[in-house]
Amino acid sequence: CDATKAACLALANGVKVAEDIDKLRVGQIVTTATLPYVSIPTTLSAGEYTAYAGITDERIPRKEVLWDMSIAPNVVILDAAMTEATPSRLFFGTGIRAVDHAVETWCSINVTPLTEATSLHALRILPRALARAKSKPEDLTNRLNCLIGAWLSVQGVSTGVDLGASHGIGHVLGGTAGMPHGETSCVMLPHVLRFNESVNSKRQAALAEAMGDANITAADQIQTLVSDLDLPGRLRDCDVPRELLPTIAEESMHDMWIPTNPRSISGPADVLPLLEAAW
Structure with missing residues (x-):
């Protein structure tokens, strides 16, 4: 599109x-x-x-x-049958991208009441629908629920709510390191959530509850979901060379959504430890 x-x-x-x-x-x-x-x-x-x-x-x-x-x-037009031929890794990888949309708009520095409603409901739908679609790929109801969850997840983005570092770093991982769009979220979102926890722990607690278990952090639940969907969870799994990490950290500072991350990122020195942890 x-x-x-x-x-x-x-x-x-x-x-x-x-x-x-x-x-x-x-x-x-x-x-x-x-x-x-x-x-x-x-x-x-x-x-x-x-x-x-x-x-x-x-x-x-x-x-x-x-x-x-x-x-x-x-x-x-949402037609679940049109997703049946989509390669599994692409379908589920972009599903985690939808989770990322919901998470980063819920945690946004300029979140709106409408976005709070759509993002949180998306997170009630997506983890369950993705898991069910993985176990029963022929069931079009699960696939349609994934499409509906994705639609809900992005309403904040479509109305001007800013995203954060998972998307900002992800853009550079895509352009500079050649990672697929969704897989940047698979790898970076849990690490960005942990980085931001000191400034938005209460909002992250609401995410965890919406995803299904208030006793497990949102970051850990997302990391488990990524694994359960047979998606890559580390940069090395996506063939990103470690020596490229400083360049990625430098380039990330040019992205529009690094300055809007909930926890301030002042330079590449803040980004590089995130990349190292993700590698």
Whole structure:
């Protein structure tokens, strides 16, 4: 969906070569996209509900974000049968990305009452639906519940609620280290939650309860879910070389969602220990 969003914006602004993408960056004045389209999601990353488009600038390389209200789909159709052919690792990896949307918007520095409701309900749905879809992949009810949970999880993002370091670092892991979109959340979200716990422990306790067990931290529950879904839990499992970690820490500071992390991140020296723990 992000490729279609970027293509619609590029078409409206006469972008014909990669270098002209610079015209579309956030902060530039762009011509509104007018090409209508329908989205039928086959994964759980929920990009179809937002006006953001993630792209990779291969000159750096770094994953960056384009934004314009005109690039969201005109219609989204949820059809669980369309997810049956999605590779398991991709489907469930993006499911953890949806969990990440819910977690980081619930913990956001500018969370809204509406987002609190949708994010928390998403976390009541997603862990159970993902586990059931894993054990019974042919059951379309479980897959539909995953799609509904993903939709709920991203409502905060679609209305301007800021995310945090799991997404910020994840963008760089995707662009610089080539990690798949969802798997960055599998690895980084538990570590970011533990890093932030000193400033939002009460909010994290609500997450833990919504996920099913108030006596186990949200970070630990997410880490267990990642393992149960046969997804990678460490950077080394995703073939990220350890010597690349300082570069990733440096590049992360350019992401829009590092400054909005609940616990202040002042520089690469704060990011590197997170990456080391995740490696």
